[in-house]
Amino acid sequence: MxxxxxxxxxxxxxxxxxxxxxxxxxxxxxxxxxxxxxxxxxxxxxxxxxADIYALLKWTFEQEAIGVVRSFDLIVDYEEAITFIMDYIEENEYLINCAYDSIGRDELKHFFYADFWALVVSIIEQTERMTRTRLEPDYKEFLSQFYMEAIAGMMINWIKEREHRDRQVVIRYIADTIRYSLLGILRSKGNQTTGK
CATH class of the missing domain: 1.10.10 (Arc Repressor Mutant, subunit A)
Known part of the structure; x- marks a missing residue:
């Protein structure tokens, strides 16, 4: 071996x-x-x-969920990627709830921050290529943080409110919000640069 x-x-x-x-x-x-x-x-x-047990927990999440999500074509498979994350949360409810209850909402978000940040940047860059538009670096960073905070926050809300929120509706809302708002932003920026 x-x-x-x-x-x-x-x-x-x-x-x-x-x-x-x-x-x-x-x-x-x-x-x-x-x-x-x-x-x-x-x-x-x-x-x-x-380095410590926190690093082990982060590695566990990376291996079991985030690593798999990275393999999706995020322009085409938004809903499939979000569905996979929700499946993982449901299958590992005790793990997520234990982490949430022990380390709190902000720290749980922090565990995913770097990895979700890379995913969100990837989505933005794929949409830039698709629309043949480039965002200014500062605005791209702002947008990445905006979407990252929104996705992580909504997923953590769903963890705690699952019984009261229809999973398919949440998936559709997250996917549609990212897809249409990002396309709208990039198309608007593209029109500004071409003078339309």
């Missing part, structure tokens, strides 16, 4: 141990000691792979 495969398997085992622990106790009460004991590895091995 190659070193990369051994490393990945170790990370995956630690991730599974964390998920199991989160079924029974708050995130902040989970210790490195119990995770390494469950995986039969030593402390040095844990810290070789992760």
């Amino acid at each position: 190659k070193n990369e495969e051994i490393s990945y398997n170790t990370k995956k085992a630690l991730s599974e141990a964390l998920k199991q622990a989160m079924k029974h106790k708050p995130f902040q009460k989970i210790t490195v000691s119990e995770l390494i004991q469950a995986c039969h590895v030593n402390r040095k091995t844990f810290y070789y792979h992760f």
Whole structure:
């Protein structure tokens, strides 16, 4: 077995141990000691792979949800990508709720920020290519932050209000809002530069 495969398997085992622990106790009460004991590895091995338990949780989310979403064609598959995220949330309700209850809304958003930021920038850049329009760098950064905050905020709201909000309606609203507002912004900018 190659070193990369051994490393990945170790990370995956630690991730599974964390998920199991989160079924029974708050995130902040989970210790490195119990995770390494469950995986039969030593402390040095844990810290070789992760700076702390927060880094392990972030890696878990990245592997199980965000990494998959990156593979979607986000111009074509908005709704499919959002559906996948919602499926992941439902299947891992205990994990998300434990993280939410233990570290809070803002910190949970922070876990996803860098990765969702890259996704949102990708959506904007694909739409720029499609409309043959370029946004000023400052405005593109503003728009990326705007959409990132909106998507993350709406997903976290949905986590806590699922029983009262129709999932398909939320998916459609998020997808339509991004699609049409972004196309409108870029078409408007394109018309400004061509003098139409």
